[in-house]
Amino acid sequence: MKSKAWVIVFKKxxxxxxxxxxxxxxxxxxxxxxxxxxxxxxxxxxNRSQVQVENKFTITINGxxxxxFVKSLISSLKATIVDGDIExxxxxxxxxxxxxxxxxxxxxxxxxxxxxxQVYFDDSSQNSITAQSRLYQAIDSYxxxxxxxxxxxxxxxxxxxxxxSPQIFTATKEKDSNGTGRLMLGIIxxxxxxxxxATSPISSATDMAAGEKExxxxxxxxxxxxxRMSLLLGKYxxxxxxxxxxxxxxxxxxxxxxxxxxxxxxxxxxxSPGISITLPIINVLLIGLFSVATTMTFGAIELSxxxxxxxxKEAQTYLTPISIIVMIPTYATLMMDPKNLDTILFSVxxxxxxxxxxxxxxxxxxxxxxxxxxxxxxxxxxxxxFWAKYMFNNEKVLFRS
Numbered sequence: 001m002k003s004k005a006w007v008i009v010f011k012k013x014x015x016x017x018x019x020x021x022x023x024x025x026x027x028x029x030x031x032x033x034x035x036x037x038x039x040x041x042x043x044x045x046x047n048r049s050q051v052q053v054e055n056k057f058t059i060t061i062n063g064x065x066x067x068x069f070v071k072s073l074i075s076s077l078k079a080t081i082v083d084g085d086i087e088x089x090x091x092x093x094x095x096x097x098x099x100x101x102x103x104x105x106x107x108x109x110x111x112x113x114x115x116x117x118q119v120y121f122d123d124s125s126q127n128s129i130t131a132q133s134r135l136y137q138a139i140d141s142y143x144x145x146x147x148x149x150x151x152x153x154x155x156x157x158x159x160x161x162x163x164x165s166p167q168i169f170t171a172t173k174e175k176d177s178n179g180t181g182r183l184m185l186g187i188i189x190x191x192x193x194x195x196x197x198a199t200s201p202i203s204s205a206t207d208m209a210a211g212e213k214e215x216x217x218x219x220x221x222x223x224x225x226x227x228r229m230s231l232l233l234g235k236y237x238x239x240x241x242x243x244x245x246x247x248x249x250x251x252x253x254x255x256x257x258x259x260x261x262x263x264x265x266x267x268x269x270x271x272s273p274g275i276s277i278t279l280p281i282i283n284v285l286l287i288g289l290f291s292v293a294t295t296m297t298f299g300a301i302e303l304s305x306x307x308x309x310x311x312x313k314e315a316q317t318y319l320t321p322i323s324i325i326v327m328i329p330t331y332a333t334l335m336m337d338p339k340n341l342d343t344i345l346f347s348v349x350x351x352x353x354x355x356x357x358x359x360x361x362x363x364x365x366x367x368x369x370x371x372x373x374x375x376x377x378x379x380x381x382x383x384x385x386f387w388a389k390y391m392f393n394n395e396k397v398l399f400r401s
Contacts, residue, residue: 005226009234035253063101096131190357209306210315243295293377300384
């Protein structure tokens with residue numbers, strides 16, 4: 001009986017979770033749908049901003065609108081001139097951009113000198129920032145044409161101003177490598193996986209200990225022939241199974257993001273070229289391994305806190321801050337370069353998992369970093385399990401009043 005008690009408890013807890021459709025939906029559907037929705041919205045908003053600027057490039061000009069320079073800008077940008085005060089129009093959104101052209105602008109250029117130009121944009125508007133970028137490209141193109149004409153008039157080869165012509169090659173070994181895509185995934189994926197791995201056990205852990213206390217079903221369970229360790233093991237494994245399903249759902253959501261039309265990660269999206277990345281299978285397996293190790297650690301910690309709590313509500317009070325605690329070290333690594341991470345970071349709790357995930361996503365396989373992080377993960381898991389065992393065997397904790 002004792003050897004199979006944990007199996008019975010495990011089945012009981014899984015059955016309870018399956019019956020609770022809300023918890024099941026939170027465990028599977030949210031991570032499965034969140035990533036595709038996130039990357040679809042990113043792709044949609046980026047593409048929408050570009051399309052809006054291309055289709056409706058509004059500009060306010062203070063100066064001679066008949067200038068060859070202005071005519072060139074209007075033609076290349078397909079812009080529409082909006083009358084009125086520049087600062088007011090740009091700040092209110094009537095114009096995406098504004099320029100002030102001095103009266104001597106054309107004469108200064110014709111004399112072979114440098115003409116000044118004032119540009120106004122709204123740094124709080126994505127469309128205005130995009131318009132500023134396109135305006136600078138148009139100005140740069142116009143400036144190069146002027147320089148080319150000046151040199152040609154003097155019988156000088158225009159290529160003289162370009163003594164060096166760099167040829168750019170990527171140093172990455174993968175044929176389908178996309179540095180921007182890997183950088184983006186290295187920022188977003190570790191954050192989502194670590195947060196989900198750490199917080200997904202909360203719902204199940206709260207119900208299995210504090211919930212049972214509140215329903216009055218924990219005491220009868222403790223009077224059975226099953227040992228305390230069997231009860232704890234059955235509950236813990238049920239938590240880990242559901243958390244493992246959450247991690248799988250998150251990875252599946254990422255895969256859907258690559259295949260879904262409109263997603264920023266879909267490289268076949270013609271209107272917004274996405275990201276094409278292939279990770280080695282060993283990297284994918286290690287990503288899953290460290291995600292599971294994280295959820296095993298937090299699963300035991302959250303079960304311990306739930307055991308300590310007197311009620312379901314009190315358990316939620318203890319467990320809710322965990323999401324914030326997890327985010328702090330994860331956010332600290334958000335913008336770090338995965339190719340230049342200090343070894344000491346792989347000994348910092350939570351941050352080490354985020355860092356190793358960043359490396360794996362970018363295709364890096366640093367054996368030293370992997371073993372350091374894995375060793376700490378094993379220590380975290382064992383320590384959290386022993387703490388959970390202590391809490392479950394402590395009568396003062398179980399029946400705290």
